[in-house]
Amino acid sequence: MDISVVNALTYEEFVNLFGNVVEKCPIISAAIWSHRPFKDLADIEAHIMGFIHSLPDSGKEGILRCHPDLAGRDLQSGTLTRESREEQSQAGMTTLDSAEIQHMYRLNSKYKERFGFPFVICARLNNKADIVRQLNERLKNDRAAERERAIEEVKKICSLRLNNIVLSDIQTKL
């Protein structure tokens, strides 16, 4: 996708395209629209990361709370966003047996009880064994360290979603 096409988008078109690069946080794209014209995709990503970085701890935790649990209620009830469903499916979350689902539920609940926000990991870069291992490992972190760790995962998810948007646009043009 040519950056001049992105820069020519209306506000509504821009948020419609980029509004879910951070799960259920369209405010981020709505905010960075003010920085157009963008030099390139990396510039868009840099503004998104800058917005997240500038948030107070409560704002970062708010972003984390917008993420659905892995193998959680939203997946079981079919209410995941398209992006999230694809990501969770890729990590093997949609083919867990009932014991594995229960195990994830217990780990997610323990994590949420400790930190006050859900466990977030870039599902596309991990399989189900990695996810369980990371969940157990990261439970040992203190809150501040874990908040930053989880936000790093949000940034990875965002980066992959941004690239997906550009790639899928190129494919439609081929």
Ligand SMILES: NC(=O)NC1=NC(=O)NC1=O
């Ligand atoms: N709690 C989560 O980590 N959720 C997710 N990670 C992803 O990569 N997609 C999700 O829905």
